[in-house]
Amino acid sequence: MTKKVLVIGGCGRIGKSVARDIATHTEAEITITSRNPESQVEPPFKFLVLDLSDPEQILKAIAPMDLVVHCAGPFHHRDGKVLESCISLGINYIDVSDHRSFYERVIKHQNSAIAKGVTAVLNTGIFPGISNSMVKQGVEQFDRPEKIHLSYVVGGSGGAGLTVMRTTFLGLKNKFSAWIDGKWQEISPYSEREVIEFPKPYGKTGVYWFDMPETYTFADSFPVETVITKFGSIPDWYNHLTWITAHVFPKSWVNTPKGIEFFARVSYLMTKATDPFSGIGVAMRAEITGEKAGKRETYCTTMVHQNTAIAAGAGTGAVAELMLAGKLKKPGIYPVEQALSTEMFLDTMKSRKIEIINH
Incomplete structure (x- = not known):
């Protein structure tokens, strides 16, 4: 029987990439949702109007599905109702959530997910997502891993839309806790x-501290003393402008929805102008330091892709492929590094021609 997949937010840049990857690597019937009834999708996808503020609509939309893939961010503002509905109906779930606050809101449903036999994998995509599995691969090389240093850089917009821009500026609002030297x-x-x-x-190129789900989940997933997550942009002057926004402009400018929207739209227009020169790709570097056979060593992996949005689609689509094939089944709610084995990660990346290079 043909499996059915619902891609929520599938008309956005990331959602489209996720849907295309699933269509390429599985035989599933894929339905894409948007709150905009005028949105259009191309075959082989089906389309459904869905308002995420309506619990009854959510339940009706996901009831006939085998898998729900939630791509409608920013997840700073999501309440977890989609995941709760999936658990209540016994339907597996994946998302591209990109903030620790969402993880903290939904992890309380862990026991319910286990009882219902629902596998829910959070933080898939590129960063978080592929980045998490790169770190896991590195950590597994050590007898006693001590330090994770994850950094990534994006060219221009990264091929993403306004939602990702909003997420970036939302991340500048508040200080955050990081696991350093064995304490928060x-x-x-x-x-x-x-x-x-x-x-x-x-x-x-320059990178800066940035609050990602990995900053929080790695401290729980791996027995390390320090977790560093840093982000940067190309061209480098974007970094300086972002630094000014975070440290010079009045806090009120990034603490209101209007301020976030203003900065997101200005940034989006700027990257549209510079994308032809900077490209829209991504590079990531995961460096793990620790002890192996009594010696202190460093293990590093890197990854490059010419289109950040396509890479994000591959990261999420890979997890969907494995779940639909019955190869990834782990009832409960987990960040991707706790659910996906390194072997399965490397196999699915190879099939998508994404190379993880060991140094």
Whole structure:
């Protein structure tokens, strides 16, 4: 019997990439949702208007499905009702959630998911997503891993839309806790610039502290003393503008919905102008330090892709492929690094021609 997949928010840049990847690698029947009734989708996809503020609509939409893939961010503002509905109906779930606050809101349903036999995998995509599995691969090389340093850089818009821009500026609003030297410490967003050597064509570029779900979940997933997550943009002057937004402009400018929307739209227009020159790709670098056979060593992996949105689609689509095939079944709610094995991760990346390079 043909499996049915619902891609919520499938008309956005990331959602479209996810739907296309699932269509390429599975035989599933895919329905894409949007709150806009005028949205259009191309075959082989079906279309459904869905208002996520209406619980009855959510239940009706997901009831006939085998898998729900939630791509409608920003997840700072999502209440977890889609996941709750999936658990109540016994339907597996994946999302591209990108903030610790969402994880904290939904993890309370862990026991219910286990009781219902529902596998729910959070934080899939590219960062978080592929980044998490790169770190897991590195951690597994050690007898005693000590430090995770994850950094990534995006060219221009990364091929993403306004939702991702909003997420970036929402991440500048507040200080956040990071796991450093075995304890939680407060960090200012977009601080402590560090120049990292990324693979070509990016080379050396600046990255800054940024609050990602990995900052929070890695401390629970892996027995390490320090977790560092840093982000940067190309061209580098975007980094300086973002730093000014975080540290110079009045806090009120990024603490209101109107302020976030203003910065997101201005940034989006700027990247549309620079994308032809900067590209829309992504590079990631995961460096793990620890002890192996009594010696202190460092293990590093890198990954590059020319289109960030397509890479995000691959990260989420890979998890969907495995779940639909019955290869990934782990009842409960987990960040992707706790659900996906390194072997399955590498196999699905290879089939998508995404190379994870070990250094």
